[in-house]
Amino acid sequence: MTDPGSTPERGSLARLHPIDGMLLRSTHLERIQGYAASLSAALGRAGGHGVVSGYRVRLDPVKREIAVDPGLAVDGQGRPLLLEATATVDLSGLSPGPADLRLVVATRADVPFGQEEIYGELCGDPVGAPAPQHAYVSESVRVEVRPVTVGSVDAADLTLRSQVANAWFERERQEARPWISVDDATPLTARDWADPPAEPRPAEVPVALLLWTSKGWVLDTWTVRRERVDPPARRGWESRLGLRPWNVFLAQLLQFEDMLSDAMRRAAPRDATDEYVLGRLRTAHSRLSRGRSASLRDVTEAMDAMEALQSTQLRDLGIVELPPAGFLPLVPGRGSAEQQVSRLFGGSATLRFRRCPADAVPEAVEEARHRDRIVLSDAGTAVEILIPRACGREPGWVGFRRLAECEYDEPSDLVDVYLCTVGDVSAFVTSFLADPELPPVEWAMLREVAYPPGGWALPEGQEEIESWRSLTGEMAAVALTPSAGRLPLAAGRAAMLLDPFGRTPRGAMPDYHARVWDELDRDVIVLAKPVEIG
Structure with missing residues (x-):
């Protein structure tokens, strides 16, 4: 008596079974190659899709083109996208409108090459010589720029990038259909907990996003780019359980850091420091105390620097929402960590400061990865600022994370x-x-x-x-x-x-x-x- 079992059926992982005396033709060789490709794709799908390395996108606003560095990615079908030379895409032919968005993706492209003469086919027509054919195919990569939408956003230049990122992240969360959510009234007992999450199988890998503003194209990498980190099962179950997959949290954190760095470089001059302002004012005061006229340049530059110090708030930089945790830069000479961070938030959140060992900050940031994003319009959101101890001097950065304000129903x-x-x-x-x-x-x-x-x-x-x-x-x-x-x-x-x-x-x-x-x-x-x- 044998154990019960299903009847196996023929699948796509089919290899050649060689037999002595078999006449090998192109179909047999294609079967050998097809088996190896299907096996490789199955293993590729098991590790998930996304960028493995490289694929940095650079925007040249003068030439109106983008360049994509060499790199390796895996698409949703498990196929490797190996870009071995810089790829460029000309943007001059586009006619964008206000708040126009374009998605930069890498996709598979087969390039036939290598002419070979065909000397006749078995049982074919012997009359006439067959035309030469391509004997090889290069599994290459094509970079494409496609239009994309994320719903309704304000077309204002200042906050456009932040708005688009927020809308993209929220759509990504909703498309994952989390079961553990206050937005879904479906009882947990009505869920099929034995049903595994579906495996997404996109044929392309997003690597960047282009946003059109009144000043031209703006490049944003991390709103759409996802690193190849976790297998589909882990990401699928994390999404269902209301957790934030690691590569999504990483993308949200890096998107904020990149956007903040760009905005601060444009907004605050290098000389906007407390010492610079005081130095200019002292010079003007010294001239006046000696009965001489103060330099209008000293006063004007001091006032400009002071205004830059006071107005550098996240909302003034166009940032309306933050990831649940991340890092903030500090600039020497612009005040203490508490003063600089308070200026950045500008009353748009309730801040709680805590000093701790430097190695505890990244761990605390990671612990907050599953919490909600920080909306700066809600001043009641509690945010913890983690200041690393730096041997008696002010550090060059601090960590931040949204506090989990749980109300405990203790027995009474x-x-x-x-x-x-x-x-x-x-x-x-x-x-x-x-x-x-x-x-x-x-x-x-x-x-x-x-x-x-x-x-x-x-x-x-x-x-x-x-x-x-x-x-x-x-x-x-x-x-x-x-x-x-x-x-x-x-x-x-x-x-x-x-x-x-x-x-x-x-x-x-x-x-x-x-x-x-x-x-x-x-x-x-x-x-x-x-x-x-x-």
């Missing part, structure tokens, strides 16, 4: 607070502590308050009771607890509820008491106040 002791109005508070308390029955008075439920388990800190809900108590004069509190072992805790909570901040006159004690009441299932605090007369 719930206590019911009641109010009763009595004629004589002292007599009521004495009777209440001695009588096994509840006193015949009106009880009003104030509210339920929560204490830390086994603790007697200020409870949640204290503010409402405290604001009410301040209007009613003196009161007494009696804590009821189902267990004798909790009497000290119950008494302490009652005292703190009456007088949480020690407002009782010096030498006096809050009027609080405690007793066991075994019919209860949790603690109760009764506040007694005298009847108001008049």
Whole structure:
């Protein structure tokens, strides 16, 4: 008896089975080559698609062309895209409109070469000589520039690059269809957790993006380029689980760093430092103090540099959104790390500064890779600034990451607070502590308050009771607890509820008491106040 199994069928990985006496023809040799190519492609797909090395794109705005450096990439079908010489693409024939986008991709291109004479075919027509044919095919790479859209974006030059990157990253996230998402109400129990993610198989590899502005083309590499890092299964499951794949996080981080560097080089002059401004102003002051006229150039250049120092904010540089974590540059002479970073954000986020060993910063940045991106229009976003210790001097960079502001629902002791109005508070308390029955008075439920388990800190809900108590004069509190072992805790909570901040006159004690009441299932605090007369 054999174990049950399926019947195998013929697939694309089919090799030649040589037999003595077989007449080898071109179809047999093609089968040998086809088997090797299919095997190579299957192994290539197993490692995922993307750029392996090289493929840097350079824009020449004068010649209106791009040049792509040699490199190696693998497309979604597992085929290697080996670019062995610089490829150039002429952009002068394009007629772009406002906010026009063009995607630069590398794709497979077969180039036949090598003329060979054909001396006749078996069983073919012997009359006439066959025309020469190409005997070889070079598996080359073609770089193409294609139009692409990312949805609605503002065509303003200043923020166009940041807007396009944000829209591209968000579309990429949505196309991954994450299951763990607050935007999808599908129950987790309705998911097919045994169904593996689909394997994307694009025939080309994006290497750059071109954006048209009023000043010409702008090159952006990392909005669309993805490195070949993880196999499809890992990236697919990470996307489904709401995680950010490593090559996507890497692209978002590098896109921001590249865009920030370009913007800062254009915006801030090299001489915009605190020392430079003070030096120019001191020169002008020295001239005036000696009765001489100050140099207008000294004052003007100092004011220009001061304005550059104060206005270099991320939003002024055209950046409206940041990756969940990354790095920020610091410039010597422009203030402390805290001052420079605060100027960059300009109040567009809540900053928390922390100094730590330099080797801890990259690790902390990587830990935040799965968090949401930082939107600068939301001033409430908490961002942690990680300042590396640099042996008594200011470092040349800092790390940043979005803080995970989780609200922890810790277990708590719930206590019911009641109010009763009595004629004589002292007599009521004495009777209440001695009588096994509840006193015949009106009880009003104030509210339920929560204490830390086994603790007697200020409870949640204290503010409402405290604001009410301040209007009613003196009161007494009696804590009821189902267990004798909790009497000290119950008494302490009652005292703190009456007088949480020690407002009782010096030498006096809050009027609080405690007793066991075994019919209860949790603690109760009764506040007694005298009847108001008049």
